[in-house]
Amino acid sequence: MTEKPLRIVMVRHGESQWNHGKLFCGWYNCPLTKTGENEARQAGKALKEKGIEVDAAFSSLLLRANQTCDLILEELGVKEDVEVKRSWRLNERHYGDLTGQNKVVAVAKYGADQVKLWRRSYDVAPPPISQSNPYYTQIQQNKVFVDVPKEEFPTSESLKMTTDRSWPAIKSGKTVLLAAHGNLLRGLIKNIDNVSEEDIINLNLPTGIPFIYEFDKDMKPTKSLEFISDEKIVKTGLEKVKDQTTKTYVR
């Protein structure tokens, strides 16, 4: 009997309230918008239509990813059967002192090149979160992070730092759904597909559209970044992420 390939169905959570407001979010714990909830449900429906069965699930400790994961499992009809493993290692990259700032305002303040470097480069971390940041205490004292080892609790993270801490969590998987975050997933994709530091800058991920990776027994990808949605929807989703640093301020 041939063994089933290891398959990871990855999905960036649906639109969150802070995605909608174009605010840097990172470890701030905000919920999905109604649109985000619908995106998550749609993701579950798309997987069901494709006949994809999930038998394990991973998510971060953050509400927006957890809600997405639960809604997908609900649509798949397996919410009561599939255990969701939640780990701080799958949290979004900590956005440091950018947390809570509007992305359009940040471009006006620091310049588009600097903001792009913070958002999309591999090894440049934003400035560490300061105690005067309005969200410092909420993040630092959030009870859901109680098990994060003190010495590993970040104050800001580059994509590289995010990937280094997330990789061990995902490698322990089987056939899994991974409902996580834009940069967390960009980092995993970089590692899996050997994307260069130059090319990772141009990789964006839409909210709420699942994509599949399959691996052989040596963890070499046999299928990469195959979106479960039609091309037009993926394109619109990608444009929306790019627009986060341009256009109107919608808080």
Ligand SMILES: O=C(O)[C@@H](COP(=O)(O)O)OP(=O)(O)O
């Ligand atoms: O932290 C955030 O603001 C977003 C990513 O923002 P960008 O890197 O796209 O600016 O994370 P997510 O919504 O995937 O949890």
